[in-house]
Amino acid sequence: MTRFWTGGYGSDMDGEADGIGFLSVDEGRGPSTLRYRGVAAEAVSPSWLAQHPTLDVVYAALEGAGTVRAFARAGEASLRPLGPALAAGESVCHLAVSPDGRMLVASCYGDGRVVAYGIADDGNLVEPVQDKAAALRAALFGDSDAAENVDTPDLGGESGDAARVSRAHSAVFLPDRRIATADLGLDLVRIRRRDLSIDHDVELPRGTGPRHMVLHPSGHLHVVTEYSCEVFTLASDREGRWGLVSATTASEVAQIGFDFPAELAMSRDGHTLYTALRGSNTVAALRVRGGGETLEPLALAESGVDWPRHHLVHDGTLLVAGQRSDSVSVIDLDERTGAPRDVRHTTPAPTPTRILLAR
Helix, strand or coil, X not given: CEEEEEEECCHHHCCCCCEEEEEEECCCCCHHHCEEEEEEEECCCEEEEEECCCCCEEEEEECCCCEEEEEEEEECCEEEECCCCEECCCCEEEEXXXXXXXXXXXXXXXXXXXXXXXXXXXCCEEEEEEEHHHHHHHHHHCCCCCXXXXXXXXXXXXXXXXXXXXXXXXXXXXXXXXXXXXXCCCCEEEEECCCCCEEEEEECCCCCCEEEEEECCCCCEEEEECCCCEXXXXXXXXXXXXXXXXXXXXXCCCCECCEEEEEEEECCCCCEEEEEEECCCEEEEEEEECCCCEEEEEEEEECCCCCEEEEEEECCEEEEEECCCCEEEEEEECCCCCCEEEEEEEEECCCEEEEEECC
């Protein structure tokens, strides 16, 4: 049996999920047997889930409560809390675990916080080791001790413009142990040191809204934008400074202001990227060209769900979480080109926002 955990919105965020859900596929019978089997662990709006790299431990962002919590597997279809929920920030929406399993980074859309936690030997979370947003607020509003050695970003626009608001939305661990974070509100990809202090920023065009990122095997970082329906490609120079190398529309027929890309996923061979367009409820595929620095639109297909918030590449298919349709669809991928094809199967699931392959 192949198992998946699902994150979702609960009653505090106008959703129907009662906690972390459980999906499974019958061994040897294919993706058409995908079914929602019930609640694996009660939790309030666990909108994002992340897996420990070596332990059977899952981390949940409890978005409405602004907290994060660790869960350990207790059976084939169940999880149990591993320690208490810890404070993160307003509308915590994304979690990333370091490859060595010693650190978790939470991104908070509501207040722009990026918070890091230590991870104990058993996978439990340790109180935050840094909260750069708190230190930044101290720097701006008058606590000199807390503000020491804090990099202060430009929080506003040009003279006469309304100040923009920081909206941290995701993080990716880079091979050199630095961390890239996407700030949807400030149109920045921030390159941070291990302590979360800012090494440097990569500025994207204003109003693009960088949301989620994928690190390509070539070393390039691909970034999907929620507002401009694009995928930007970043690369690092010999001195370790990142910059923009290309930009590609997510789909040639995407409608800015109507379509809002969500997740960005990559095929196992790295040749194809997939993003889902909330609005038209479609899935767009992009072909990776050259040495990873160039993308081009490949195909567009129906997602089979309403408001496709997250998707996962698995076993020649794409699993798509439909937040507003309370369902998960299975889309066949062309074996030769990687292009999305027909919707093979759909199963009910309560307000899904994340699909995670279980260990």
